Amino acid sequence: MSEDNLLGGVLQAQVRVESLPAARQIVAVERQLDGTWRVCGNAQSGVDGLADLTILAQSTSDIYALAVDDWGQPWESDLVVAVGGLVRPTNFTGWLYRVTQSGTLPTAEPEWWNSSSMGPQPVGDAALEAERYYQPIAHGPLPIELSTGLTYRYWRVAFQSTRDAGSFKAAIAEIEFKLTGKVVGGSAFSSSDLGDGYEASVAFDGLASTSWTCASGSALPQWVGFMFDDSVDVSEVSLRAGDNAIRANRAPAAFVVECSSDGITWVERATFSEEPAWGVSESRTWMLN
Known part of the structure; x- marks a missing residue:
């Protein structure tokens, strides 16, 4: 199963049970050219049966969707x-x-x-x-227009692992989401923080001397991100480690870049693992294919 060269799109779905709209969990799967299967999107339909699924798949894949009944x-x-x-x-x-x-x-x-x-x-x-109980019935292949332009309001970096063995597992001095086409404002958010001077906003203040740090004793994953005032496309992400060796050890050894339209349902945009040890105030940049 490959997660390389993924493109984004939206699948508009409607669920009906016995000809009536129904609220159901909807799952989209892609069948890649080599025959492997991968979940590429999911959403919950409302009582009107309608849902928009954010799809992240390869352009050569066949996409199928199915509504899943509660198994009890x-x-x-x-x-x-x-x-x-x-x-x-x-x-x-x-x-x-x-x-x-x-x-x-x-x-x-x-x-x-x-x-x-x-x-x-x-x-x-x-x-x-x-x-x-209604057995799931798959529909497809479905025509979905996929493109590299993935626009979402919420973007975050989720720390999966770091090299810190202490109580403060995750910290980062700076995060930059490079936008395609426009610059908009917004506000920072995080899974937790250590308090004044260590909140999510300092990861976007342009200062190498400040660092967002997760709350003491918080288990990984921890995340920090930015809610833009409008939907944006991010082409690359840059991280800068903290300004001393202790903070640098709290930079990610493995992390996931995720995006969301509502801050609730998240789409995995890219995964990075086995990052080498960070130097003090070291900066790195990754392209988001």
């Missing part, structure tokens, strides 16, 4: 269940059971009923209602 939680004796949960019988026959009243399931598995028309039924001191 397998039956378990004396299981405590909450309203909205789904229970899957030991012998699955195409039906799941939606919890309509919280409670505890009995020790012995009940005689399951296979019709939603019966309405909620008591199971232990909970109540469950039959709900048909």
Whole structure:
């Protein structure tokens, strides 16, 4: 499976179940020329069944999309269940059971009923209602226009590993996202920070003497990034290590550049690993293909 030469695009999807719009998790996969498969996008449709999937794939790949139904939680004796949960019988026959009243399931598995028309039924001191399971059906290959222009508002660098063995696992003096076509403002953000003087904004202040540093004891991955006022295309990213040896050791040995339209669902733009040890205030730049 190759993740080289990936291009971006948007797949507009609509999910229908029994001809009605439905909220479902949608997954896009690409079949590369060598026959390998790779997940290239995902999104959640709303109650109107609509979703826009950000696709990151090779231009020569075939793209397929499928909506995934909830598979439910397998039956378990004396299981405590909450309203909205789904229970899957030991012998699955195409039906799941939606919890309509919280409670505890009995020790012995009940005689399951296979019709939603019966309405909620008591199971232990909970109540469950039959709900048909719909197997995923893939659609494709789908026509998607892919290009190198990937425009997103949110961009971040996620530290996967560093060379620091202490409490402060990640730090960086400067990050620069080189933009294509325009310059816009925005604000910095991070997964955590050490406090005043070490917040995300100092990674974008142009000063080698300041460093964003994650909170003490925070486990990796940690990330720091920038929310632009408008969607932008980033062609390369530059990092500068801290201004002393301790800070330099907190620069990434492996990291991922990620982007997002909403700050919630993230797309992996590029991955870099096995970076050599950083020198004090050393700068490096990577192209984003």
